Amino acid sequence: MxxxxxxxxxxxxxxxxxxxxxxxxxxxxxxxxxxxxxxxxxxxxxxxxxxxxxxxxxxxxxxxxxxxxxxxxxxxxxxxxxxxxxxxxxxxxxxxxxxxxxxxxxxxxxxxVILFAPEDLQIVKGAPQKRRKFMDMEFGQMSNKYLYNSSQYRKILKQRNKYLKDLHRQTSTDKVYLSVLSDQLAAFGAEIIFQRLQLIKQLEKFAQQIHSEISQGKETLVLDYHTSIPVANQISVEALYQYLQQQYQQIQAKEIMQATTLLGPHRDDLQFLVNDKNVAAFGSQGQQRTTALALKLAEIDLMKEQTNxxxxxxxxxxxxxxxxxxxxxxxxxxxxxxxxxxxxxxxxxxxxxxxxxxxxxxxxxxxxxxxxxxxxx
The missing domain is CATH 3.40.50.300 (P-loop containing nucleotide triphosphate hydrolases)
Known part of the structure; x- marks a missing residue:
């Protein structure tokens, strides 16, 4: 291109x-x-x-x-x-x-496009929302399905949070409508988490090789997707959906009390481990820069793989x-x-x-x- x-x-x-x-x-x-x-x-x-x-x-x-x-x-x-x-x-x-x-x-x-700027170091060492934005922006370019799911998820999340506030204030009492929103959120959330897991695995494959070359074989990079959902290697969209749906039912009272959605991909994170240590917390500035560089170069290869x-x-x-x-x-x-x-x-x-x-x-x-x-x- x-x-x-x-x-x-x-x-x-x-x-x-x-x-x-x-x-x-x-x-x-x-x-x-x-x-x-x-x-x-x-x-x-x-x-x-x-x-x-x-x-x-x-x-x-x-x-x-x-x-x-x-x-x-x-x-x-x-x-x-x-x-x-x-x-x-x-x-x-x-x-x-x-x-x-x-x-x-x-x-x-x-x-x-892939943008690499000095502030991209924040993807490695900054707040979780930086990494969620990174995933959504990059994966959204690679997959129309991911872009659609994340757009729908944000829309329903906004509606659900507003309704949780209404329930918290007791200006609304219909929990059936909350269940409908929860079901929709679980469906789109499951798709997002599933795609993130798949794409991060592929991104890691490219990033590990690049990181090893830059560090002259002295370091191993691992990309670790942190989600509140217990995930297995062969987890399906349906299993993720069922788990999210069940969890929303179990924590309904807590979410109404806090007036916000406590579970889902909008709360997940991506961590970078270098030789089994969290590079954001324990890595040197050089290791953080190497991780950011490897990540950006890996994106090039992943985007080629996904879009040809x-x-x-x-x-x-x-x-x-x-x-x-x-x-x-x-x-x-x-x-x-x-x-x-x-x-x-x-x-x-x-x-x-x-x-x-x-x-x-x-x-x-x-x-x-x-x-x-x-x-x-």
């Missing part, structure tokens, strides 16, 4: 911009606050219809305008596909091959966070494998011999000057 070009109109500090990209490495070069990350963000938003930096779509629109557009052509194995995304006060409109999509869920997955297409890789000022050894491993691993977009304030800290014929885009105040390979600084 390749991003051939992009057109931006009134997106962040870009009023009107059209760019053609290299199928290999594209370097977005410029000082801070000039628009490098905004351009990377535009690619991310085009793929996922949401930003990784803000939950407020209004922040994506140039302050002088009421709406913004992102359009691009992507090249997949079966040909070139135009994509369009319109952001406005009335919400989002997405088009695939010039046809408007009734649901955003049918649009997501046309362009697959390599994703587009977005590296947001991440090379400055990596030492020479890890930087070398990253740049060597992606060479001639995935189309890459890399933001940096300077090429002086980048091992340029590993950037094979990059296209350089110099960015200043929302203006982009495209060129060829940059001379060594």
């Amino acid at each position: 390749k991003l051939l070009n992009i057109k931006l109109r009134n997106f962040r500090n870009y009023e009107e911009t059209e760019l053609l990209f290299s199928p290999h490495i594209n370097v977005l070069l410029g000082e801070n606050a000039q628009g490098k990350t905004n351009l990377l963000e535009a690619i991310y938003v085009l793929a996922l219809t949401r930003s990784h930096r803000t939950a407020n779509d209004k922040e994506l629109i140039n302050w002088q305008s009421s709406n913004a557009q992102i359009a691009a052509q992507i090249e997949k194995q079966n040909g070139v596909l135009p994509l369009e995304l319109d952001l406005g006060s009335r919400g989002k409109k997405a088009k695939v091959n010039h046809l408007e999509q009734a649901k955003l869920s049918s649009y997501v997955g046309q362009l697959n 297409e390599y994703p587009v890789l977005l590296l947001d000022d991440v090379l400055s966070e990596l030492d020479d050894y890890r930087q070398t491993h990253l740049l060597t691993a992606i060479q001639d494998k995935v189309q890459t977009f890399l933001t940096t304030t300077s090429l002086s800290g980048v091992q340029q011999e590993l950037l094979r014929d990059p296209r350089i885009f110099k960015i200043k105040a929302g203006q982009v000057q495209a060129g060829d390979k940059e001379e060594h600084e």
Whole structure:
């Protein structure tokens, strides 16, 4: 999968911009606050219809305008596909091959991206919600079924929590309706947990090999999915559904008392163990960085396995966070494998011999000057 070009109109500090990209490495070069990350963000938003930096779509629109557009052509194995995304006060409109999509869920997955930024270290050492978001965003790109199930789960969870509050306040008393919501939540929750278990197992397979290479065989990485449900290797969706359903019945009084849903994939976590120790709690900063790097590189292989297409890789000022050894491993691993977009304030800290014929885009105040390979600084 390749991003051939992009057109931006009134997106962040870009009023009107059209760019053609290299199928290999594209370097977005410029000082801070000039628009490098905004351009990377535009690619991310085009793929996922949401930003990784803000939950407020209004922040994506140039302050002088009421709406913004992102359009691009992507090249997949079966040909070139135009994509369009319109952001406005009335919400989002997405088009695939010039046809408007009734649901955003049918649009997501046309362009697959993997973002690696300094804050992704929080996936390893941050709060559980960071890891749940990571699973939902990445697995949702790989599987329309996962995307649908997680969307429905969030919708029913919101309804159920609201009704639990009503029961807690005694403004409602109908527990039959709670049972209906519990049954629906258990059904979608079981599907999510089952898919997470399957995909994490595959992600672990790739991440273990990469982590072993970076650590020169001294460390073993294990991905451990933490759920309140006792899971076996051959557990089925039906078994997960039955367990969730039973648990909701057993803890009903407790949930009403606390006015919230206490069980399900929205409470689960993913832990990373290096040589049997939780790397978030006991790992060095170097081990945490290695784990994050192995995870992101493993995503590339997993996405290829699941979709039969390599994703587009977005590296947001991440090379400055990596030492020479890890930087070398990253740049060597992606060479001639995935189309890459890399933001940096300077090429002086980048091992340029590993950037094979990059296209350089110099960015200043929302203006982009495209060129060829940059001379060594």
